[in-house]
Amino acid sequence: MALPTFTRTMIEHKLGIYCEKRVPPELMDQVRLGFRIKGNSVTLFEEQPAFLKPNEWVEIKIAQFRFNLKTNEWTLYCADRNSRWHGYWDLEPSKNFDDLLQEVDEDPTGIFWG
16 A cells, blocks of 8 residues: 555655765765655665666665554564565654664664664
8 A cells, every 4th residue: 555645745745865975975986775656655865876787777676665554653674684674673653763773774773774
């Protein structure tokens, strides 16, 4: 099921600003951040030039935020080395998306940014 229109617009705005501010302008040719919304899931990813093909960009999953329409709560997921999603155990679901984004940004466990 898709995100409600207002929620989707808010997420696009917040993550657009986040992705723009997270990577310094002088590194934009080496790394980019982006996000994709599909249904009730929002995936944050990093892109880097491929090692042997620097004109091609490789996508690395960072985090996924899933919205529960019944509870109006967001749940945070992290990707393993095989790009499979697992529930992030250090943060309970929250009605406030900013709580989850802050956890990803601060990365106290080192699971999102290494």
